[in-house]
Amino acid sequence: MSVSLALFALAAQQIVVPLGKVQKVERLPAPIATAGPAFARACKENDDWDRPAPPVRVHGNSYYVGTCGISAILVTGTDGHVLIDSGTDKGADLVAANIRRLGFQLSDVRWLLHSHEHHDHVGGHARMQQLTGAQVAASANAAAVLRSGLTGEGDPQFGILPKMIPVPVARTLKGGDKLRLGPIQLTAVETKGHTHGALSWTWVSCEGAICRNMAYVDSLSPVSRDDYRFTDHPDVVAAFRDSIARVAALDCEILLTPHPSASNMIQRFAGKAPLFDPRGCADYGVAKTKQLDERLAKEAAAK
DSSP: OOOOHHHHHHHHTTOOSOOOSOOOOSOOOOOOOOOHHHHHHHHTTOOOTTOOOOOEEEETTEEEOSOSSSOOEEEOOTTOEEEEOOOSTTHHHHHHHHHHHTTOOGGGEEEEEOSSSSHHHHTTHHHHHHHHOOEEEEEHHHHHHHHHOOOOTTSTTTTSSOOOOOOOOOEEEOTTOEEEETTEEEEEEEOOSSSTTOEEEEEEEEETTEEEEEEEOOOOOOOOOTTOOGGGOHHHHHHHHHHHHHHHTSOOSEEEOSSGGGGTHHHHHTTSSOSOOTTHHHHHHHHHHHHHHHHHHHHHHTO
């Protein structure tokens, strides 16, 4: 899909995150091969959060640098790079190793973003910030969790998740806000439900003349501690449905998710299922609606 110059001009007018003076990246490494089959061989059906996996060039300047079970997405550019999610505290070093393996400098990672504020996805933020010097941007609800290291009381999994190492947050973002770093522009999409501070992200990634609409979409799974009933929290159920509808409507051609298994990423990286799929976000929305409806039905049956 071609992206017009008019779209780029419009996007440039919508920047809401000031960056100040930016130091150029001295050298970008030559693009690597996709490496998806190597990822599939290393991970197979194993979704261990801290199992090492080779990095994958997804499309253009977008790379998978996470583990077998937890995603981390690196978007690279001449003015620095953006990393979405850092994995667990232990997994952060594996993510850093993958960034180095691709030939990128950790010091060129300028921003750390998040999907949702749980230890399996942002537990490594403190370590990653230590390694890179990057600033952290987060939604207001996620920022409170990151700064304290404690899961919010309204979280369906409150009380069962471990404390994280606190990390300072430089910017707070809301749905629709755009973070720009040189030629990189990412748009935050509010996707509350799994957590109160969850964000998804969209951007355009080009490989030569072929540009794709990328979407890194949050888990949106109704998971909770044993004594939590979504039925007793209609506001949370409403947030889920609003978020699912928002995701389903995205113009999304390559879907990525915080847990690779949630969007069949192992098979897609291996070439056994389409990586490019204009219906990816819509189908994801259908699957998440089914999960939510099944959870609510189970709660009703147990009453």
